[in-house]
Amino acid sequence: MTVRVSYLIKRVERGLRTELDAALKPLGVTTTEYTALSVLARRSGLSSAQLARRSFVSDQAMNQTVVVLERNGWIERSPDPHHARILRARLTRSGRAILAACDRATAPIERRLLDGLSSEDTERLRKILEICAASLSPQAEARESGAPARSTP
């Protein structure tokens, strides 16, 4: 009986989480907020509902985080030109600054995480995890069961 991969993922995530929380605390940023900032840095203009789907949380949960980011002045939101109800978020200058500080503070943790791995293994791990995330997305599930993803035709 081999150990489940899901269990190993959970274990590593807990180990990381404890350290990330501690490293970010002095900066006044939570790990949840840091994650949202990182995603927005790479995918500027996402709405909070889009962020939610990408992060596997409810849209309410993500919205709560996004509101905090906005209140702190780290992002600003403007309505989509085609649909005023959709608020697209992008980092402010101060958001980019705090993100850079978070990156610096957490870099040693990422380094420690990957300490025992060759660079090939690190790259492999990255690719494998991307595939796993894709397999878990609802679109993948729909594809698997042969049904259309969303929207009735």
Place this chain on the structure above:
Amino acid sequence: MTVRVSYLIKRVERGLRTELDAALKPLGVTTTEYTALSVLARRSGLSSAQLARRSFVSDQAMNQTVVVLERNGWIERSPDPHHARILRARLTRSGRAILAACDRATAPIERRLLDGLSSEDTERLRKILEICAASLSPQAEARESGAPARSTP
């Protein structure tokens, strides 16, 4: 700028967590409880403090889970012969039964997680995650900085 592995781990963990919660809910078991039961199945006789260290949570948090497992009759605890304060836990018959039910309920999720991977990649992933978990453990940190792990000599 490549994506951080810590971020990918977190993302996959969230995706898994949502599905595991849903699959286990009908059984009246939380994901946290299921995880503890799984560990005890493979490492019978661990104390809750030992479980806590292995799972990267505080001993209070783990103790709370263990108390629930005991109240539900899924584990029983008896004092260590050499140290009466240490309570060693092991699965009961009913604990093994509920664990088997949880395993059945969550097997499809694990299957979906690994759906896009070859069996070589799955094995690699397992090994790599074990290494990552070891790198994050406090003992590894102590080893890295050249200090003794615990207990002054």
Place this chain on the structure above:
DNA sequence: CCAATCTCAGAAGAACTGAAATGG
């Protein structure tokens, strides 16, 4: 006295569900 374990109590972070308002 010290170290480890367990327990109790209170608080915080992060997620959920349900319901309402808005825009296309």
Place this chain on the structure above:
DNA sequence: CCCATTTCAGTTATTCTGAGATTG
């Protein structure tokens, strides 16, 4: 009317910190 997004409100899961008791 339907659907997606955002927001408000209440709730649940999980973990944390701090303090105290016990055992060796």
